[in-house]
Amino acid sequence: MYMMKTIFTIFLFVAFAVGLNAQYALPVDFENPQEDTAWTQFANGDDLAENMVLAENPAKDGINTSDNCIKFVVVDNAAQWAGAVSAYYGTLEITDDNHIMQMMVLKDKISPSGLKIEGGDGDPAQIELKASNTVTGEWELLTFDFSDAIGVNYPRLVFFPDFPDDARTEGGTVYIDNIGWAGASPVGPDRKGLVAVYPNPATDLLTVQYPGIYRIAISNIVGQRVKTLEFQATGHKVFDVSDLKTGLYFMTLETADGSISTKFIRE
Structure with a gap:
C-alpha cells in the first residue's frame, strides 16, 4: 500500500510541477468561490467532480460559523487514503513556533481523518498524521502536531477526509473547513x-x-x-x-x- 501511495504522490507532483503558482494563503477557509479548484481529488473511485464540491456550511450554529466549506463524498470503493492535494498555498514552513495544524470536520461517522505535508526540502520529505473525530453531525476541530518536521519546508498540503486504519468497508460524507495553523482560526x-x-x-x-x-x-x-x-x-x-x-x-x-x-x- 505504501508503494501505491508513493507512486501516486510522484504522479501528482508531475501534474503540479508545470506553471503552478501559489494563489491562496492559510487558513484554507473555502470562502473564495474558486478555491475548491485549488485542490485535486485522488483515489476516490473515479474521482468524479461531483464528489468534492464547494458547499454551504450545513451547521453554522456550532464552532464553525463560516458560510462555505468543502463537501467530500467518499465512495464505497475509495482507497483508504482517498483525499485531495494542493500546491496553491505557498511554502509551509515548519518551525518551533509554527508546527501545529488544525482542520475542522463534520462527519456522519466516527473515523480518523488526516493531514499530510509533502515535497519537503529536508528530512522527512513527507509526513502524514491522523486524528479522529469524537462526535457526528457537528463540527469538530482536529489537531495535528508536525513537530517532527521542524526545520523543513513543504510545498504541498494533503487532506484525507476519512482515513481508516484498515481496508475501507464503506464510504461516507465529510465536510472539511478551516485548515491552518493552530491559533489561527479564520475570522468570520x-x-x-x-x-x-x-x-x-x-x-x-x-x-x-x-x-x-x-x-x-x-x-x-x-x-x-x-x-x-x-x-x-x-x-x-x-x-x-x-x-x-x-x-x-x-x-x-x-x-x-x-x-x-x-x-x-x-x-
Missing part, C-alpha cells in the same frame, strides 16, 4: 469587512487596520515568506514595504479574533 465573514489596507497599491508605507492585530506575515506570489512583523496588539499598523520588489503580495493577519487573509500590490 461578518468581521472581514472591518479590514482596511491602504494605500493599495503602495510604494513605501502601507497601513493595515483591524482590531487587535499582533502579527503580519507577507508572502510573494509563489508562496515564499518575505516579511514577518510581530508587535504589541494594535488596531492600526503602519510599516515599510519599500524593500519589497514590485508585484502582488499576500498577507495573513493574526488578530485577537483569529486570522485574516488579504493582499496588496507593491508598485
Whole structure:
C-alpha cells in the first residue's frame, strides 16, 4: 500500500510541477468561490467532480460559523487514503513556533481523518498524521502536531477526509473547513469587512487596520515568506514595504479574533 501511495504522490507532483503558482494563503477557509479548484481529488473511485464540491456550511450554529466549506463524498470503493492535494498555498514552513495544524470536520461517522505535508526540502520529505473525530453531525476541530518536521519546508498540503486504519468497508460524507495553523482560526465573514489596507497599491508605507492585530506575515506570489512583523496588539499598523520588489503580495493577519487573509500590490 505504501508503494501505491508513493507512486501516486510522484504522479501528482508531475501534474503540479508545470506553471503552478501559489494563489491562496492559510487558513484554507473555502470562502473564495474558486478555491475548491485549488485542490485535486485522488483515489476516490473515479474521482468524479461531483464528489468534492464547494458547499454551504450545513451547521453554522456550532464552532464553525463560516458560510462555505468543502463537501467530500467518499465512495464505497475509495482507497483508504482517498483525499485531495494542493500546491496553491505557498511554502509551509515548519518551525518551533509554527508546527501545529488544525482542520475542522463534520462527519456522519466516527473515523480518523488526516493531514499530510509533502515535497519537503529536508528530512522527512513527507509526513502524514491522523486524528479522529469524537462526535457526528457537528463540527469538530482536529489537531495535528508536525513537530517532527521542524526545520523543513513543504510545498504541498494533503487532506484525507476519512482515513481508516484498515481496508475501507464503506464510504461516507465529510465536510472539511478551516485548515491552518493552530491559533489561527479564520475570522468570520461578518468581521472581514472591518479590514482596511491602504494605500493599495503602495510604494513605501502601507497601513493595515483591524482590531487587535499582533502579527503580519507577507508572502510573494509563489508562496515564499518575505516579511514577518510581530508587535504589541494594535488596531492600526503602519510599516515599510519599500524593500519589497514590485508585484502582488499576500498577507495573513493574526488578530485577537483569529486570522485574516488579504493582499496588496507593491508598485
